[in-house]
Amino acid sequence: MAVRKQIESTARVLDPLKQKGLSVTGSRRKILQLFMQQKGALSHGDIEKKAGVTFDRVTIYRTLQTFLDKGIIHAIPTADNAVRYALCQDECGPGHHDHQHIHFICSRCKQIFCLDHFVTPDLHLPKGYQAKDVDVLVKGVCKECSAIAKRA
Amino acid sequence: MAVRKQIESTARVLDPLKQKGLSVTGSRRKILQLFMQQKGALSHGDIEKKAGVTFDRVTIYRTLQTFLDKGIIHAIPTADNAVRYALCQDECGPGHHDHQHIHFICSRCKQIFCLDHFVTPDLHLPKGYQAKDVDVLVKGVCKECSAIAKRA
């Protein structure tokens, strides 16, 4: 059972890489694993720290760019000069991202989460403006931090 | 008439500074003017270019921070590592920002506009999450670029 689980988890990491036609390398495996283990989104800096000194900074930049291009991760806009990245849904692929979720920024723990909840903003754009893609960022307090606050 | 107008426009620049209890300096006047003249939002880099070599980079950083703190401008999250800033509505003040507008990012001219159109996203957050602030980023083609595309 333990073995079975390990095989599955290795496959889970390998699959996305092979599926997207990427060669499987140490850094890609490691970075993908970091994303899979992680509830919140990761910045370049986070990855650098979590990966230890194992990889060159440049490799991390290039890996993130590759993952973005192939639709494995998506970038989450922020106002703090530290773009975060998170895994995509299966529907995403090279050149197109299709997310029907919102991004939640916790003002307490500073983590950013993807919440898979449909949002249908009631957009009334002025004449002439054509919307293609909508990104909703919600700031507030996340589930865990709310619980902590309640207890205190 | 021309004189009258000039007085008014100077007043428009001075008012927000005095109103917020800020001392009036060359750089603050200049940077505020840039924002007022500008339709789209500005990044730190944009300001550096538009202001010429007049001001030290550090002064621009500090001025932007001051304007943010006082509620004169607000930061617009982006995914390209270049946070933009734009003027606030009158309702904003030190410590609180109250915007009921969306941010529109034109994929053609790369400009970012504040559109004063009410948005009421239909947020169904999971249990435990508390929303405080919602930021809506819309990517698409702006009015002017749509017109250009039509003509071509």
Next chain:
DNA sequence: TGATTTTTGCAACTATGTTGCTTTTTTGTA
């Protein structure tokens, strides 16, 4: 006008992101 407070500019530094090139690793095939 002059003293006090605030802001600016400068220098030095840290962090972040990019590019070209060589070495290493991966892949696909024999």
Next chain:
DNA sequence: TACAAAAAAGCAACATAGTTGCAAAAATCA
């Protein structure tokens, strides 16, 4: 399994972005 071709990683050097402390200059207020 070994080998050649292709792809990626690592390294160095560079470019850009952002921060901090401090002295000089400017703005405020009496």
